[in-house]
Amino acid sequence: MHxxxxxxxxxKRDSIINAAxxxxxxxxxELASTNEMVKAAGISKGALFHYFASKKELFLFLCDYVFKxxxxxxxxxxGHCDGDxxxxxxxxxxxxxxxxxxxxxxxxxxKRISVEKSPKIEDQLKERLxxxxxxxxxxxxxxxxxxxxxxxxxxxxxxxxxxWALENYGNRSMExxxxxxxxxxxxxxxxxxxxxxxDVLRRCFYKQ
Amino acid sequence: MHxxxxxxxxxKRDSIINAAxxxxxxxxxELASTNEMVKAAGISKGALFHYFASKKELFLFLCDYVFKxxxxxxxxxxGHCDGDxxxxxxxxxxxxxxxxxxxxxxxxxxKRISVEKSPKIEDQLKERLxxxxxxxxxxxxxxxxxxxxxxxxxxxxxxxxxxWALENYGNRSMExxxxxxxxxxxxxxxxxxxxxxxDVLRRCFYKQ
DNA sequence: CATGAATTGACCACCTTGGTCGGTAATTGC
DNA sequence: GCAATTACCGACCAAGGTGGTCAATTCATG
Numbered sequence: 001m002h003x004x005x006x007x008x009x010x011x012k013r014d015s016i017i018n019a020a021x022x023x024x025x026x027x028x029x030e031l032a033s034t035n036e037m038v039k040a041a042g043i044s045k046g047a048l049f050h051y052f053a054s055k056k057e058l059f060l061f062l063c064d065y066v067f068k069x070x071x072x073x074x075x076x077x078x079g080h081c082d083g084d085x086x087x088x089x090x091x092x093x094x095x096x097x098x099x100x101x102x103x104x105x106x107x108x109x110x111k112r113i114s115v116e117k118s119p120k121i122e123d124q125l126k127e128r129l130x131x132x133x134x135x136x137x138x139x140x141x142x143x144x145x146x147x148x149x150x151x152x153x154x155x156x157x158x159x160x161x162x163x164w165a166l167e168n169y170g171n172r173s174m175e176x177x178x179x180x181x182x183x184x185x186x187x188x189x190x191x192x193x194x195x196x197x198x199d200v201l202r203r204c205f206y207k208q
Numbered sequence: 209m210h211x212x213x214x215x216x217x218x219x220k221r222d223s224i225i226n227a228a229x230x231x232x233x234x235x236x237x238e239l240a241s242t243n244e245m246v247k248a249a250g251i252s253k254g255a256l257f258h259y260f261a262s263k264k265e266l267f268l269f270l271c272d273y274v275f276k277x278x279x280x281x282x283x284x285x286x287g288h289c290d291g292d293x294x295x296x297x298x299x300x301x302x303x304x305x306x307x308x309x310x311x312x313x314x315x316x317x318x319k320r321i322s323v324e325k326s327p328k329i330e331d332q333l334k335e336r337l338x339x340x341x342x343x344x345x346x347x348x349x350x351x352x353x354x355x356x357x358x359x360x361x362x363x364x365x366x367x368x369x370x371x372w373a374l375e376n377y378g379n380r381s382m383e384x385x386x387x388x389x390x391x392x393x394x395x396x397x398x399x400x401x402x403x404x405x406x407d408v409l410r411r412c413f414y415k416q
Numbered sequence: 417c418a419t420g421a422a423t424t425g426a427c428c429a430c431c432t433t434g435g436t437c438g439g440t441a442a443t444t445g446c
Numbered sequence: 447g448c449a450a451t452t453a454c455c456g457a458c459c460a461a462g463g464t465g466g467t468c469a470a471t472t473c474a475t476g
Contacts, residue, residue, distance in 0.1 A: 027236075034435085045456065050452095153407075154404075164376030166372075169372060197368070200369065242464085
């Protein structure tokens with residue numbers, strides 16, 4: 001149904017996608033307003049419903065789109081290439097940054113839909129989410145080389161603590177750079193700071 | 209203005225508080241519906257506006273109430289008594305559990321208002337938040353004994369990583385027990401599981 | 417029973433909602 | 447150049463939700 005939309009120029013498409021992602025991410029499915037979306041995207045109401053038959057179809061399109069982007073630009077670039085958890089997460093942080101630059105609200109959107117519970121989309125959303133989560137889990141945590149960890153504490157605990165700490169670090173960074181314009185983000189400083197934390201984790205959690 | 213409210217019986221008061229907290233926490237100030245609150249609390253619309261002059265006053269009352277509870281039941285029980293970060297966080301987890309049992313939506317409410325940006329309450333909220341955050345930071349992180357940490361990595365990094373990991377652990381636990389009824393939560397199992405993670409952190413991050 | 421307070425819920429004017437549709441502007445094919 | 451088709455606009459719609467009110471009722475207390 002949304003062939004009209006996929007033919008659009010890239011920047012216009014992205015601005016609509018980001019406007020819709022933002023609205024759904026901040027208010028959830030039911031309370032998200034198509035009026036706000038068109039205002040933010042700078043298009044008319046008619047245009048939006050020319051691209052998508054309904055709010056529901058727009059939402060499900062966004063889900064599929066997000067899942068495609070995350071799978072291709074993120075998951076597939078990470079998994080299997082290295083069993084070292086810290087290397088994997090270092091790479092993941094880079095990739096996340098790249099996605100964030102093009103689609104700033106995407107990760108907030110994902111966070112939101114994973115707790116979304118509107119009955120109008122429940123079933124269709126759930127099946128997409130399940131597939132997505134399984135794939136992500138596999139790529140990020142499958143085939144881990146836990147023999148790299150120090151052996152005097154349980155490997156799964158080390159894995160969990162590492163992931164939790166780095167996830168939180170990621171959220172903080174996103175909040176910090178959230179206000180700034182994309183160009184003026186000091187990626188260099190961010191990377192060295194991040195590397196320091198990775199180093200500490202390696203020293204404390206890995207075999208020496 | 210809310211003298212009518214403070215005189216209520218405890219369970220009725222709590223149910224109204226929790227209904228309002230939930231509504232504000234899930235939808236934010238602007239989109240939170242007083243209709244939904246009264247429905248969830250099992251009182252009439254008239255009653256709510258008999259207790260509080262307006263939605264705004266209700267919201268600010270809740271802020272003050274939450275800050276009082278968190279300060280008295282949480283922050284003041286933690287700080288200064290011990291410089292050991294892990295002991296402090298262990299204690300914090302217990303206290304958090306206690307608050308959660310009486311006011312399940314309280315921490316979600318706090319999370320939400322710290323990113324709230326409705327202009328109608330912005331100023332009054334901001335000043336409360338600033339005070340709150342400063343006090344919380346002081347109690348949780350003030351007077352830390354970093355000499356307990358291993359000395360071959362920077363103490364502030366260890367502190368950050370510990371806090372991030374444990375915060376994430378806390379969120380996960382809350383999500384897990386979020387569905388269950390309060391009585392059937394297996395606190396014993398939770399505590400031993402938590403203790404294991406604390407132990408790993410102590411082994412890896414502390415002097416041996 | 418009488419009096420004052422607590423509580424109810426129908427009701428208000430107003431606003432936003434998802435979606436439509438007659439119209440205009442731009443693009444295409446010939 | 448013209449006709450036909452497509453892209454796009456924005457005023458408009460009925461439906462439903464908003465915070466808040468208030469006359470009427472229930473309740474507690476003396």
